[in-house]
Amino acid sequence: MLFVPILAATVYAAPVEQLDKRAACSSYTIINTRGTGEIQGPSTGFRTMNRNIQAQIPGGKIYNTVYAAGFDQNSALGTTGIVNQVKKGVQSNPNQCFILEGYSQGAAATVNALSKLTGANFDAVKGVFLIGDPLHKRGLKCNVDNKGGSTLKNVSGVSAALIGGIPDAWVNKTLDVCIYGDGVCDTTHGFGVNAQHLQYSGDAPTQDLGTKFVLQQLGA
Ligand SMILES: *[C@@H]1O[C@H](CO)[C@@H](O)[C@H](O)[C@H]1NC(C)=O
Ligand SMILES: *[C@@H]1O[C@H](CO)[C@@H](O)[C@H](O)[C@H]1NC(C)=O
Numbered sequence: 001m002l003f004v005p006i007l008a009a010t011v012y013a014a015p016v017e018q019l020d021k022r023a024a025c026s027s028y029t030i031i032n033t034r035g036t037g038e039i040q041g042p043s044t045g046f047r048t049m050n051r052n053i054q055a056q057i058p059g060g061k062i063y064n065t066v067y068a069a070g071f072d073q074n075s076a077l078g079t080t081g082i083v084n085q086v087k088k089g090v091q092s093n094p095n096q097c098f099i100l101e102g103y104s105q106g107a108a109a110t111v112n113a114l115s116k117l118t119g120a121n122f123d124a125v126k127g128v129f130l131i132g133d134p135l136h137k138r139g140l141k142c143n144v145d146n147k148g149g150s151t152l153k154n155v156s157g158v159s160a161a162l163i164g165g166i167p168d169a170w171v172n173k174t175l176d177v178c179i180y181g182d183g184v185c186d187t188t189h190g191f192g193v194n195a196q197h198l199q200y201s202g203d204a205p206t207q208d209l210g211t212k213f214v215l216q217q218l219g220a
Pocket of ligand 1: 150152153154
């Protein structure tokens with residue numbers, strides 16, 4: 001589709017720098033961390049965007065974080081799994097790229113992994129895409145609504161006061177997406193798990209935003 005002519009143009013006419021960037025991400029893994037109550041496997045929240053991404057950049061794998069995603073909201077095992085997956089991957093192939101995706105409790109598990117990924121592991125993660133994040137922290141540049149706008153820049157998630165949120169060093173390669181009124185990431189306009197919190201998987205603007213962001217971060 002769109003990708004084919006772009007790839008051809010890159011191969012024949014791109015500056016060397018751009019070719020290097022592409023080559024560096026020829027192999028990538030999306031680490032997909034689902035939300036509370038979703039069965040082990042990929043989150044429904046990223047299904048459409050990941051299908052788009054994999055169709056446009058071959059060579060991508062998806063790793064579904066293994067953890068309970070239980071109602072007790074203890075996502076520590078998920079965080080450990082995300083960290084280990086990146087570290088192992090970088091050790092076995094230093095040129096491998098990673099994208100971290102998290103929905104709801106899975107977003108919290110992902111945010112808590114960030115400060116544990118430093119040096120080569122930090123560099124290997126090209127992008128972080130979060131939806132319905134309970135650790136959504138007011139004021140960050142990476143806070144966007146589902147259309148990529150800044151209308152919800154200054155709202156907080158339900159657990160934002162408890163734990164740190166996205167570390168400064170990560171803000172530039174993160175989108176922390178919140179739909180207006182989702183009571184998990186936007187406690188100013190919503191309360192708890194409501195219809196808006198369950199909207200991401202079927203929301204075209206969210207899926208478009210995620211597709212474009214990840215393709216861009218992977219250097220496509
Ligand atoms: C967010 O807060 C900052 C600092 O107080 C302010 O400059 C900005 O206009 C606010 N943005 C929105 C969308 O509320
Ligand atoms: C984020 O990007 C901006 C603009 O490109 C840059 O000025 C800033 O230093 C970056 N911040 C970090 C922590 O890398």
